[in-house]
Amino acid sequence: MGYLKSGLIAMSVCAMMGTTAYAGEELDVVPSRVPGAQRAAAKALKNPIANTPANVAKGKALFEGQGTCMNCHGTSGKGDGPASIVFPIAPRNFLNAKFHKNRTDGEMMWVLKNGSNGPNGTGQPTPMVALVPTAISEEQGWYIILYERSFEPK
Numbered sequence: 001m002g003y004l005k006s007g008l009i010a011m012s013v014c015a016m017m018g019t020t021a022y023a024g025e026e027l028d029v030v031p032s033r034v035p036g037a038q039r040a041a042a043k044a045l046k047n048p049i050a051n052t053p054a055n056v057a058k059g060k061a062l063f064e065g066q067g068t069c070m071n072c073h074g075t076s077g078k079g080d081g082p083a084s085i086v087f088p089i090a091p092r093n094f095l096n097a098k099f100h101k102n103r104t105d106g107e108m109m110w111v112l113k114n115g116s117n118g119p120n121g122t123g124q125p126t127p128m129v130a131l132v133p134t135a136i137s138e139e140q141g142w143y144i145i146l147y148e149r150s151f152e153p154k
């Protein structure tokens with residue numbers, strides 16, 4: 001009886017997780033998150049780190065470690081990290097080709113420095129907080145951006 005009961009509880013928890021694993025919707029990826037007045041400068045900024053397998057690996061280690069990115073974006077890069085379930089706005093899915101087409105590396109760096117609190121269609125700030133320079137340096141951020149680009153579907 002006890003066994004049956006715990007089985008049922010486990011099943012209903014699984015059912016709940018199934019419906020709440022993606023608590024929030026991903027906002028429209030097309031509009032730049034950089035406010036208009038700063039956009040041209042942000043777009044023009046180039047990643048100074050060479051796109052080599054060794055540098056991408058360094059970015060992966062930072063994404064999954066010191067940068068804390070995987071907590072929300074997931075080791076999969078799909079935006080399904082363990083903390084993502086508590087947010088009303090889903091973390092970016094880096095496997096979304098549309099995102100990569102609509103963003104330059106410089107715009108991604110702007111978000112790392114300022115958070116995604118610029119224009120996003122909702123008028124609200126998002127859980128994407130500024131992590132440069134609090135958690136990681138700007139240089140480390142560029143390595144992570146290389147890694148994020150490696151998720152882009154070919």
Ligand code: HEC
Pocket residue numbers: 026027029032033063067068069070071072073083087089090091092103107108111112116120126127128129131136144145148
């Ligand atoms: C607390 C959760 C959380 C953490 C930690 C986090 N992110 Fe995010 N991130 C989000 C959310 C939520 C969004 C979606 C915001 C939006 O749609 O504007 C997002 C969006 C982004 C975007 C897309 C911005 C755009 O222009 O559309 C990038 C790039 C990004 N995050 C990179 C990172 C990197 C790199 C790290 C680690 C250094 C990181 N994030 C850590 C929650 C998080």
